[in-house]
Amino acid sequence: MLATMSEIDWSDVGMGELPTGTVTLLLADIEGSTRLWDTHPGEMAAAITRLDRVVSEAIAAHDGVRPVEQGEGDSFVIAFARASDAVACAVRLQRAPLAPIRLRIGVHTGEVRLRSQTGGDANYVGPAINRTARLRDLGHGGQTVLSGTTSDLVVDQLPTDAWLADLGSYPLRDLPRPERVVQLCHQTCATTFRRYARRKPLRLIIFR
Template identity: 45%
Template sequence: MRKRPVGTVTFLFTDMEGSTRAWEAHPAETQVALKRHDDIMAREIEARDGVIVLERGEGDSVFAVFARATDAVAAAWEIQRALRAQSWPAHVSMRVRMAIHTGEAGADYRGPHVNRAARLRSIAHGEQILLSGVTAGIVRGGLPNGSSLVDLGQHRLRDVAETEHVFQLAHPELRSDFPPLKSLSNFRQNLPVQLSSFVGRERERQNVRALFDSKRVITLVGSGGCGKTRLAIQVGADLLEQFPDGVRFVDLAPLTDASVVIEAIAAAVGVKSEQGVATIDALIRDLEGTRTLIILDNCEHVIQACAEAVLGLLRSGEGVRVLATSRQPLGLAGEVNSRVPSLSMPESTASSSSSIARRRRDRASP
């Protein structure tokens, strides 16, 4: 068994686009296709001294690590070539998206560089190979024959503080006609930039996202400082593709006058006041027929005004949803309240923290 590289390593993250739908509609064909997919992945990754981290892959996704960035890029290129050369079952489209990023890692392969690689993969499209700016700088002189790098510019990644300079691996044998990347930069949104990674809350995130399939108003309820705002921002980022007309964040904390709640919402949505037209009516008119998520943050000190505003917003149509954060519910019919407890440290984070502390003690020992 090949030894896992540590130190400065390069991560290759892949997954199959549309695999959930394929499994549900054509399970037998999908199983056959994924067996062939797995064989190709293993062959090409191992041929270039890469290691597949089995315990970190999920379903059709692959988590591979390389000691050399050029090997990771060569493996990705060969995998895409091999996948394109196959004849796949009629109802299974084998479109695999890939991301490559280089950074420091220990044997457990946890930390910010792994997170960045995963977030980079999430903005790619099927058959696309994306490289981070770091990796692009390393491999520029050692690309597969006939390959080049396409500069896709700076992009905001979900739950990553700094923007990422993203490149696409191009070759005449690879697909090149992709839609815009699915990064925060390419969606209609005004979510605040976060200065640290989002940790934990996975169950709460999933629950809130699922509620929006059938509910229109969800309020995250909890004590001050428990993490309601951060959770709401993360859920908003998770739902960007479901709300193509916008995810709009409204910070109500600075307001001292409840009468300007509607104006604050209008400003976030981009609706200008019109003479002789009530602001709520202008908002409703602008939002009609759209799929828009409005996040009202810190409602508790203007709770009644928020409740009235939400009632007005809901008149815009079924596509408009509201996610509120408050120390108390809005008190609306049909509102779903999701309690947000104080954040406890996830087991993996606790383990990582203990490991860091232990290494510091070891370095301090004579």
Template identity: 75%
Template sequence: MVELLPTGTVTLLLADVEGSTRLWETRPEEMTAALVQLNKTVNEAIASHDGVRPLEQGEGDSFVAAFARASDAVACALELQRAPLVPIRLRIGIHTGEIQLRDDANYAGPTINRTARLRDLAHGGQTVLSGVTESLVVDRLPEDVWLADLGSHPLRDLPRPERVVQVCHPDLRNEFPPLRVRTAVVAQNLPAQLTSFVGRQAQLGEVRDIVTANRLVTLTGAGGAGKTRLAVESAARVAADFSDGVWYVDLAPITIPEVAPVTVARTLGLPDQPGRSTMDLLVRFFGDKKILLLLDNCEHLLDACGAMAIELLAACPQLTILATSREPLGLPGS
């Protein structure tokens, strides 16, 4: 007989096994034993943190747990992620909201759907919280636990994006690839243009061809010459060539050169990570992705932008940088 499910405002924990189908195909004997251990570990962890497991919910190698307190759900997730479950690695999503009962032993409705979509963003070994849950636990975290803000992301088939926060602990892996956001919603943040762009088609074609053939391009000219508009329009027209997105960063408000990389990181939604420099975070984000980075108004940060561009281009083989400046960056290859 299943325990009475909590109702009203509830915190849900949804988890599944990363790469389950592949593991069953390639390591069936290990998976048989690991799944027995997983079910035992899950039941013990949920019970020890005052949670309840709905009777029928969960499919394949996934499971659901419900908690009256968000902090109990986070503590349960930490216990699960620290458990010896090789070759199993769990993706865990935790969200808090008002819940609807499908029957006496199972849930239905928007809260469980949102939690499932949140879990789908994660990688094996990673636990992510919604912004709502983060606000409930931020002042009640277990010892040595910290939270990393991963930014706001769209969730599949849901109209409202979700702020995503990762649970971190020294005993766990804390660095992962970018969240598994669908390719169809790859971010790009080019500023909207409210008027049509006419009279500079030849320049547009020239810039497009240069950007396609070179990894570092600088548009130079006097203030008010239209560099930003030309760069943004050119970036929009080549966006289809950059499968991982186009990012626009306005450096005009920046007065301290050392803040330039931080401004790029903030635009990308990258959280601070203890022990890692901002440039390291940028290199890890861009990695092997095919991205166009548009750095606007570099003229007062020439040395900082030049150093940043050199390091990023050397470490990220598919990154292209398009910059605007009143003066050339003076870099080889631009």
């Protein structure tokens, strides 16, 4: 039986105490995961194994923590005490050779809430993680999108050869206010994506 991200043993990496208060959350999933499993099951099995290793290494390198059993199917959540660590982790993930996998990543900084789970573990709930998930859903494979809050925190602390592109304000599904969406770019990422639905006119501002 082929393992999804939620079925992989993460017990050795990133399972420390979850940060609380104001936290930066990284949510990622695989674009077209269901289709890829149906059409390329062998390649996907190998790619998921590579992704498991890459995510584990990225969590360890950038002081991330992964909530136990949070994330569905081929999605995952990583929490960071510092926004700059989350952005560095996102760049590392997008630069990794993961074909045929292409990750959609959303990153947002906000005050978090924890909900206790059976066995003493906890997961994030509430507005911050919901907004991060909507940002991720807005993106395309190979794209990392930040909230305006996260962008403002990291604009002067970007990884080498990374920059920000302000895409303007977008409504997020089921949330009461729109979000200023900022794309995290780097030399090996695509910088042109198909337009989002229901968007306001594109306002592209480059920060380097």
